[in-house]
Amino acid sequence: MSWMVLSVFFKMALQLLFLSIMARLLMPQDYGVMASAMIVMSFATLLSDVGVGKAVVQIETLTPKHISSAFSFSVFVGVGASLLVYLLSTYISNFFSMPELDLVLEVLSISFLIRGLSVISEALIVREMHFKSLAIRDVLSYLGGYGVVGCMLAYLNYGVWALVAAHVSTELIRSVWLIIQKPHDKSLRFELVPLKALLVYGGGSSLASFFNTVASKVDQVIIGRYMSSETLGLYNRSAQLMTMPASIFGTVISKVLFPAFSILQADKEKLSAAHFKGVYLTALLVAPASVVLYVFSQELIFILLGHDWEGAVPLFEILAIGIYFRLGYKINGEFARAVGKVYKLSYVQFKFAFFVFCGCFWGKAYGVEGVAYGLLAALILHYIFMTRLGLSVTGLGFGKFLLSHVPGIVISLCVYFSLSLVKLVFSDLNIGEVATFLVGSIVSVIVWFLCVFLLSKNQLGYPIVWFFYLMFKKSKV
Numbered sequence: 267m268s269w270m271v272l273s274v275f276f277k278m279a280l281q282l283l284f285l286s287i288m289a290r291l292l293m294p295q296d297y298g299v300m301a302s303a304m305i306v307m308s309f310a311t312l313l314s315d316v317g318v319g320k321a322v323v324q325i326e327t328l329t330p331k332h333i334s335s336a337f338s339f340s341v342f343v344g345v346g347a348s349l350l351v352y353l354l355s356t357y358i359s360n361f362f363s364m365p366e367l368d369l370v371l372e373v374l375s376i377s378f379l380i381r382g383l384s385v386i387s388e389a390l391i392v393r394e395m396h397f398k399s400l401a402i403r404d405v406l407s408y409l410g411g412y413g414v415v416g417c418m419l420a421y422l423n424y425g426v427w428a429l430v431a432a433h434v435s436t437e438l439i440r441s442v443w444l445i446i447q448k449p450h451d452k453s454l455r456f457e458l459v460p461l462k463a464l465l466v467y468g469g470g471s472s473l474a475s476f477f478n479t480v481a482s483k484v485d486q487v488i489i490g491r492y493m494s495s496e497t498l499g500l501y502n503r504s505a506q507l508m509t510m511p512a513s514i515f516g517t518v519i520s521k522v523l524f525p526a527f528s529i530l531q532a533d534k535e536k537l538s539a540a541h542f543k544g545v546y547l548t549a550l551l552v553a554p555a556s557v558v559l560y561v562f563s564q565e566l567i568f569i570l571l572g573h574d575w576e577g578a579v580p581l582f583e584i585l586a587i588g589i590y591f592r593l594g595y596k597i598n599g600e601f602a603r604a605v606g607k608v609y610k611l612s613y614v615q616f617k618f619a620f621f622v623f624c625g626c627f628w629g630k631a632y633g634v635e636g637v638a639y640g641l642l643a644a645l646i647l648h649y650i651f652m653t654r655l656g657l658s659v660t661g662l663g664f665g666k667f668l669l670s671h672v673p674g675i676v677i678s679l680c681v682y683f684s685l686s687l688v689k690l691v692f693s694d695l696n697i698g699e700v701a702t703f704l705v706g707s708i709v710s711v712i713v714w715f716l717c718v719f720l721l722s723k724n725q726l727g728y729p730i731v732w733f734f735y736l737m738f739k740k741s742k743v
Contacts, residue, residue: 277404278510282570284412289503289571291420292428298495300429301502302362303370305483305490307433309476310347310378322389330451337386338454344382351375362490366426373430377437384441387448396447403443411436477615481648482509484619485626485641489634497634503571504578504638508559508585509592537601541660542670544597549674550718552593554681558710559586561685565699565706584638591649598656607659614655618648677717681710 289297318336355371391399416432424431486505489498559566563583567575595618602611625640632639657667688706 277408280408284417286570287417288420294496294499296426297502298499299364299366299426301486301498302364302367302490303374305486306358306371307374308479308483310351334451334453337452340382340385344378347378348375364495370430377434380437380441384444387444390448399447403440407436407440410439477619480619481622484623485637488626488630489637492630500578501581501634504581504585507582537660538662541601541662542666546670548593548597549671552590553674553678554714556586556589557678557682562703562706565703568699580635581638584642588642588645591645595649595652598652601656602659610655614651617651621647677714680713680717684709684713
């Protein structure tokens with residue numbers, strides 16, 4: 267588990283480093299074109315798995331027939347996804363009014379074939395909780411794809427093609443690593459009965475993922491369709507910085523806690539206790555982090571992207587407010603998946619996609635900031651509905667659920683007032699963004715640890731001990 271945690275933070279550091287380098291070498295328009303391409307890639311990626319990977323992790327008794335059937339199916343749909351994107355690339359580029367998007371999608375389409383070859387290897391590694399291998403995979407693939415290929419081509423002024431090459435290289439490295447680390451039967455044959463067992467669960471999981479992808483991309487679809495590629499580039503960079511903490515924490519939840527929760531699916535009492543601790547720690551860690559990002563939004567944008575990206579500051583400020591709600595619904599969703607309630611999860615995700623579409627479509631009349639506010643409103647609504655689902659499957663009482671938020675809220679308020687004072691003091695000194703952010707970060711860390719120390723003296727501090735145990739031991743809940 268410690269390998270997974272360390273790799274997650276190391277990968278985040280690499281992402282911030284390469285994001286900062288490439289943002290200074292590329293234009294917002296380049297990111298706008300790539301963002302449009304990644305919208306398509308996100309949907310087609312679902313086809314390269316169709317949930318069979320998650321089903322391989324979740325199924326109680328896994329046989330060689332399950333593995334061979336799942337692999338054959340993954341390869342088949344990977345080829346299909348590649349062909350589909352390749353054939354539709356011209357129509358998609360016309361929809362976004364971006365002629366250069368056509369060739370970009372044609373090149374990116376090969377990623378699905380590459381991914382389809384490694385889906386089952388990854389699922390088997392997750393099932394066996396060999397997180398060291400996944401940790402090394404994540405770091406090596408990102409370092410090679412974006413650190414070497416992407417930054418080099420960006421420096422040579424290849425524009426959007428630096429981003430395209432970085433993405434394909436990352437997919438190739440990660441797939442090769444997975445295939446080498448977890449070999450399995452790769453014969454292309456279907457067994458109807460075991461494949462059906464996987465698709466019953468995988469279909470529901472994929473449906474939930476589909477609606478979640480719709481919800482996560484519809485805001486950018488609306489901006490790409492009705493606004494310029496430069497505007498989409500500014501929004502996309504803000505969204506990536508905002509979702510980076512969420513995706514990192516979500517990766518830990520998905521890769522580590524999901525298989526652990528699946529083991530507890532028959533023990534309602536332990537599942538309820540794990541739910542309390544999970545929500546408690548999400549509030550304790552994420553809510554204060556969201557406050558830091560909100561208060562220092564301008565400093566972060568200027569430090570990471572440069573002063574040319576000033577237009578991203580108000581967008582990042584709005585989106586930073588939604589970080590907790592984004593992560594809060596993730597942990598509730600993992601409990602639903604762990605007990606097999608994937609179709610109920612799909613329904614909630616469908617409502618989320620509907621909320622995002624309505625909020626962002628209404629918000630576009632007020633510009634790109636209106637779209638950001640529409641997304642924020644949808645996140646809050648989705649958090650409420652996902653919480654209801656999580657409580658229903660774990661049996662955690664609503665009172666205890668509210669209690670689990672108290673420490674996180676108290677600490678967040680303390681951090682907010684402390685950082686507001688820091689900004690007030692340093693605003694007249696004109697010492698620069700880096701120094702202001704460093705001082706603010708140190709202050710927020712000190713305040714956080716002081717509050718946690720006080721909490722650890724009573725019963726509410728127990729989940730903190732549980733958290734650190736979970737980080738550096740085998741994943742047991």
